[in-house]
Amino acid sequence: MTRKTVRIAMNGVTGRMGHRQHLVRSILALREQGGLDLGDGTVLWPEPVLVGRREQALGALAARHGLEHFSADLDAVLSDPGVDIYFDAQVTSAREEAIRRAIAAGKHVYTEKPTATGLEGALELARLAHAAGVKHGVVQDKIFLPGLLKLKRLIDGGFFGRILSVRGEFGYWVFEGDWQEAQRPSWNYRAEDGGGIVVDMFPHWEYVLHELFGRVTSVQALTATHVPQRWDEHGKPYDATADDAAYGIFELEGGVIAQINSSWAVRVHRDELVEFQVDGTEGSAVAGLRECRVQHRSATPKPVWNPDVPAGEAFREQWQRVPDNGEFDNGFKAQWELFLKHVYADAPYHWDLLAGARGVQLAELGLRSSAEGRRIGVPEITP
Structure with a gap:
């Protein structure tokens, strides 16, 4: 078995849903089970990078779960070539701009919904992701x-x-x-x-x-x-x-x-x-x-x-x-697994930013x- 480390920038995990469902019951749960087996001899090992506005809260959260990486500087995290995926669980009003920056940085995007505050913004995110060639998904738990x-x-x-x-x-x-x-x-x-x-x-x-x-x-x-x-x-x-x-x-x-x-x-x-x-x-x-x-x-x-x-x-x-x-299994974790397989094994996946735009x-x-x-x-x- 070959273990591949996958660094995921997780923005908004100090909030209720981002922390409980996405960090603890999805990403950390995947680590507890030994990673995600892709079925081809590769096991994905998710390495979260906690991102948010309050560095002290991020540091406390990282310490609680034994994690090394956290930052209040989103641009610095997005400029890191070792980070493959950007995840967003922020308040809705901050989400659209952050996803735009992640797409511009060439990161694959996985996000909570709604993806934007209006339909035009949601459609533009889908267009930008398609043009950039990055993979993208929306939580539909x-x-x-x-x-x-x-x-x-x-x-x-x-x-x-x-x-x-x-x-x-x-x-x-x-x-x-x-x-x-x-x-x-x-x-x-x-x-x-x-x-x-x-x-x-x-x-x-x-x-x-x-x-x-x-x-x-x-x-x-x-x-x-x-x-x-x-x-x-x-x-x-x-x-x-x-x-x-x-x-x-x-x-x-x-x-x-x-x-x-x-x-x-x-x-x-x-x-x-x-x-x-x-x-x-x-x-x-x-x-x-x-x-x-x-x-x-x-x-x-x-x-x-x-x-x-x-x-x-x-x-x-x-x-x-x-x-x-x-x-x-936990519904959030099940969809995380599908998205990770989509990114790293090219598995089919249709809950994308366009599907998110329909919700908006x-x-x-x-x-x-x-x-x-x-x-x-x-x-x-x-x-």
Whole structure:
């Protein structure tokens, strides 16, 4: 076996998602398993170079995980010929310019979403990466979750017959920050800093719908700021200027209708924080982050509407659990492995910056739909 060291500049890993999912549960997890075997006698050994604005925080993070390399000078890291890949998990408003610099430096790019604050910027990143000949990918983690992998298995197996509709519920109560610490950073609730649930979640819904059911062809959305005042990380009150809830209807290619509610101002009465119910002519399924349950046409009960008597059926008990039938790795780590194989073994990979631009487009049109109070068509983005 030949071990090849791969140096990856990781920008934004002091943040919640960048640290927990990308650094610890993906890159460091790959190191713990001995590296990534490419299957040709080569094992990739990822060597993260931590990048960010606060050198002291980076140094503390590096020390905690036994890492050697960190820097608050992005340009210096990008000019290092030993760094092959640039990864970005910064706040959205800082991402586009940093990716531009990474592409100009000839680095392969892997990034969180949204890739830019607007569609034109997202498309320009895709054009620049293509012209530079660098490989590029966008995190689309939800489709690698166990629950959605089971749902994909059902779709591929023809379980649903003709799929009619998709209904999604996502969200939880994010504390305001006054008497309990908020679970999300304050910038998420300031539009001027790139916050808002549409910008955050519609890119997710775009690739989930696109990958599983078909391209989104129209969107009709209504957004709201249900909690107008919150408290930041220093305990200071601020005005929430971004949407914290969005109610969307999406028409898909082929006629499937999807409805997805997204909210940071909802208390959970579901089995998981996100669930999708898929109804088809031959059966239905409810998929969450990890679990998936089904009800086939042959086992569908026959409820009768009668509000004068208590419900005589335990509806949840009438569904059958889909077995794991295998082991599921962390979804972020699984996609990291695919991207690294794409870069170093030329394995196929289609979740690129153009796919990321589709997510930015849907968010942009969703906000426009809410502002104008109408349904808006979603033009197809092609290379």
